[in-house]
Amino acid sequence: MLIKVINPNTTLSMTKMIGESARAVVGPGVTVEAVSPSMGPASIESHYDDALSVPGVLQEVLLGEEGGADGYVIACFGDPGLLAAREVAAGPVVGIAEAGMKSATYLGRTFSVVTTLGRTVGHTWELAHRYGVGAACAGVYACEIPVLDLETDPAARSRILAACRDALVRDGSDVVVLGCAGMADFCVDLSASLGVPVIDGVAAATATVQALVTLGLRTSKRLEFASPAAKTYDGMLQGFAPPR
Amino acid sequence: MLIKVINPNTTLSMTKMIGESARAVVGPGVTVEAVSPSMGPASIESHYDDALSVPGVLQEVLLGEEGGADGYVIACFGDPGLLAAREVAAGPVVGIAEAGMKSATYLGRTFSVVTTLGRTVGHTWELAHRYGVGAACAGVYACEIPVLDLETDPAARSRILAACRDALVRDGSDVVVLGCAGMADFCVDLSASLGVPVIDGVAAATATVQALVTLGLRTSKRLEFASPAAKTYDGMLQGFAPPR
Amino acid sequence: MLIKVINPNTTLSMTKMIGESARAVVGPGVTVEAVSPSMGPASIESHYDDALSVPGVLQEVLLGEEGGADGYVIACFGDPGLLAAREVAAGPVVGIAEAGMKSATYLGRTFSVVTTLGRTVGHTWELAHRYGVGAACAGVYACEIPVLDLETDPAARSRILAACRDALVRDGSDVVVLGCAGMADFCVDLSASLGVPVIDGVAAATATVQALVTLGLRTSKRLEFASPAAKTYDGMLQGFAPPR
Amino acid sequence: MLIKVINPNTTLSMTKMIGESARAVVGPGVTVEAVSPSMGPASIESHYDDALSVPGVLQEVLLGEEGGADGYVIACFGDPGLLAAREVAAGPVVGIAEAGMKSATYLGRTFSVVTTLGRTVGHTWELAHRYGVGAACAGVYACEIPVLDLETDPAARSRILAACRDALVRDGSDVVVLGCAGMADFCVDLSASLGVPVIDGVAAATATVQALVTLGLRTSKRLEFASPAAKTYDGMLQGFAPPR
């Protein structure tokens, strides 16, 4: 089984770390390929960044289809391009916000999300409602660390830990979901310190894709997620035109 | 006042018709500029098309900011790129699904949407819920006419009329919202035939932008919709990098 | 175009100010007629006041139909008599709570309402849910200034400003909606001080009525909002009997 | 204990029948006083009728306070004036739509409402949502018999029975709630014919008021439902001014 894990931003050091998180949870015989797109933003911290990461994500899915990928993880907590990717992929496609938050619902009544920047809080709530976990999501908190500083800021770990502690107290929640792929490598330590399950969406999504492929389940092509109809695409994006 | 109406697909005949619908509802002293992007799909009929229309939409908004636009209409019923556009535009940005459905709530308790292809029905429901009109939306119906055939299929008008009639009976609804910018020029006739208000989102969104600009209201830049932070963009999309 | 703006209370100084707010946002060729009813409460601060303002509001709508009004604004934040008025008016009828809160949804993810008395907070939440903006409404706050003191209390402006500041911080919201027609003239200053959009429902509703009339849209008469059937009315209210 | 049952319309034959339904369910020592207001519509079949029945309802509550009523039933399925009445009554006030629908939730998972005219269906749904029974309400059906014809139309009983049968089949529901006080005397027969519980809101509301009074429970006066503040009322309604 080949699972392609797409980091929607172009920062390769993050892609490497994401790949390691994914590889740590797959079974024997499962290959994880972690990639960044050839185009788009270095980090995703706004709706604008999110929207412009999508062409790169879709390009990687199209390449994955040629390369025999059995399923895909979209490894950014905004789940950019998720529904479009489901139309062009044969196998399952899972986002890390989706898998992180849905997995939390198996472990307690409510969870809190701890994310990077305050400006993404609204988007996280929107995803929570879209995924049916709006009632289970007790709160979304930002530690105000930009995505790319997660790797370099020596205080990142302790600030995230503090934000998690505050969230658990304020929300009376059972579980923490980490709101950025760049936090994946903090997950085990945080859980040990906090004494509650802490979910890294990258690992959760990878395990979910593996489970779905094992179950023989893939996106329904009956209606909304059928392959896009062939048509002309213009200008810089003409290469994206769906084939006949 | 300059209102820029962006048809997210690249089909210029549709852009022309959309421009006419918009111009029909603005007051004296308001200029409507109707454009298509330089890149992207010829029509939007899937999540994939929708996602890949967004770079072109955003490019037009960026150009509009240079050109002094006071507000923007995104003239495709999926409202592609709406939230990202709000981050980069100084003035208000309104989508036609948003304005069409919200305007309907002033005219009756429930409305029905009549759209083009069945595969877009799910997306329309998602927008209805996101915009808070999920309870007011009584049903979404497809007439199974591809977007670009709306202009050429001589049966289009009668099939849409029949779909509207069915929807009103089945739903017991008060209002019809047309689910495609390409139906804008059928609106008046349909309303006369059906005896209920029929809403063309292009006109509704244009009137809404004009009203917001007149009211001195624009997107709040306090938090989620602040301008995107400057950063590197790679590859084909590097020109989209937000400036410092 | 003639827009009749009905202040549901009988305090004429407030009616005058409301008329000015409305006139400030209409286009050339639009006349605003601002009136108070001949009967009912001097201010509206309870469900009881609200209910007993309705006969006067409806009388003004009936007079407006004779006088050629093209649309109506109900200028009290409880939107008294809105649905009944839609049955007897040919043109659109819009309430200021409705227009204020719905307009806010074009400008950000969430808004806060700042209103007069704490006892009206529950009613505002009820309207928010009825209008589909319950999720967008982040909080409703009272400054505990009675309606008629808004004009005379020299501290009113600063207390409202303080309440808005608190609301934005507590809610993390994008927009403020003013919860009383009597606050209309504070709107511009508040927005300048707060740095976020502040919405006066009177202006928003007037602009909305103008837009709907321009679009050729009026209340659907198909079902729920058809004209009331003729019947006998007794006692003091016999003059309200719907004509055959 | 004195329970005042207010029929909001002025048709005395209906008031008499309503009084009998109420008296049939009270215990020894409980007096039921059934009245019609001195003003307002002969029947309530629109938002307009509903709104203009409210002054008469409130006048009867004010008279009831002087006359020592321990609680009130508002016996029209639109529950006109319910919240305002709670402000001016010391004891509990219960509407028949409220009590009918809430009582149904003790008897099964879902209920269907069978009402008079199609134009009231939307209002019934609004009440269902306001009362928290929107998910339990499986459907609302009209038999298209005007309120006052319920007493005189010989086919009324059989048409209502047929509407109930259809509703149960279509909705797969457990219980029928009758959507008009004028149907109160059909209730027992319908239940026998249908083999499911059929709820008359008049009886349900009367029993609920008796229960609340027995429990020593009355409307909370802490905040929203405190007595209205004293103020001037003008014109025809000046007699309604809340006293100091």
Place this chain on the structure above:
Amino acid sequence: MLIKVINPNTTLSMTKMIGESARAVVGPGVTVEAVSPSMGPASIESHYDDALSVPGVLQEVLLGEEGGADGYVIACFGDPGLLAAREVAAGPVVGIAEAGMKSATYLGRTFSVVTTLGRTVGHTWELAHRYGVGAACAGVYACEIPVLDLETDPAARSRILAACRDALVRDGSDVVVLGCAGMADFCVDLSASLGVPVIDGVAAATATVQALVTLGLRTSKRLEFASPAAKTYDGMLQGFAPPR
């Protein structure tokens, strides 16, 4: 009329107190039989306790059917076994969480629940949503007194009073609902101290059962709540097998 009040735990001192609360609100000619099951937990403070109280509750209902009970109260705030009991009882069955919270909705816009242990808060919210009062429930608070200490801890009364005070201030709510049958005898005092209605679910449920029986209403046997089909039960529970 015979109402059987089942205390789902096996602590007889509590059963006695519960019986007294129930008897205080029934009319002449109504007998209250208060019982504890022959099996199960001494108090109910977890999902595990709740689940294992259900066989005893159902045994008491089966005995009640033989003994001529007209209706049942399940007197634990988790309402254990409520839906199963409805299948085997001919008359109505009401839980105290259900009746306590639903009754509160007649008395104000919102209520707060004050309960025993923090670990039951999530379950109370789940019930609130299931019963359609999720929007009316403003908050759920624990005073962290174990159920059986309510009778013996001299500080219980004052700690509950303090928790109620805090809840009313924090929630801006109108009514308090006591979240444990063991608090029934504190109800009158608390209401006097707080100046708002305080609801004891035992009294509320008993009054509700009496009302339903008087109204001739019982659980619908049409579908979901029909008697269970006969079948084999094994092992220790074989005596529970539904008879043919």
Place this chain on the structure above:
Amino acid sequence: MLIKVINPNTTLSMTKMIGESARAVVGPGVTVEAVSPSMGPASIESHYDDALSVPGVLQEVLLGEEGGADGYVIACFGDPGLLAAREVAAGPVVGIAEAGMKSATYLGRTFSVVTTLGRTVGHTWELAHRYGVGAACAGVYACEIPVLDLETDPAARSRILAACRDALVRDGSDVVVLGCAGMADFCVDLSASLGVPVIDGVAAATATVQALVTLGLRTSKRLEFASPAAKTYDGMLQGFAPPR
């Protein structure tokens, strides 16, 4: 890894089949132990059966804890005892309705459930809402085959297929979820015939438990799902008393 799959009914032929479905989806090194309880109903087709299956389920979980189980599947579509089991198990516990319906949300916008008896439809909807998939669940359909006839009725397969076909057409849904563990062995064939993903909850729940264990995730013991406090249990159930 040891996953204990508990068939809550006592029919061993079904337990055997369920075990095979579970074993088919686990990785190397994972042992599946499929068991039936020593007590309780032979099949679960009512709330009463469901409630009385719970002691047996919990006994098996307690035995599993002694026997080193790493996680549990509750293999009945009512998910009996799920929350109680989470309190006493150290590892994750997943129900088949929960996993079946949540897994479906990764594969399309909406799903339909096809289940056994009509009387369980309401319970399935309740679970769908509790699990946050109420909006994704487009319909629940019964084929009216009793649980134990699934193994023996030669027409079972074709009747289920027909029910699935109808559901897909009526609901316009993307995925089918089978609403009974006894249908597990029909899953592959149905999917092939229907051309859409068909989900067997047994396989889905087993794969989910395996994924959660691999991720190092287990039920949060912070609050609601902490181990039950020690206390006395009486009568037949005294052996269930939680230990100190």
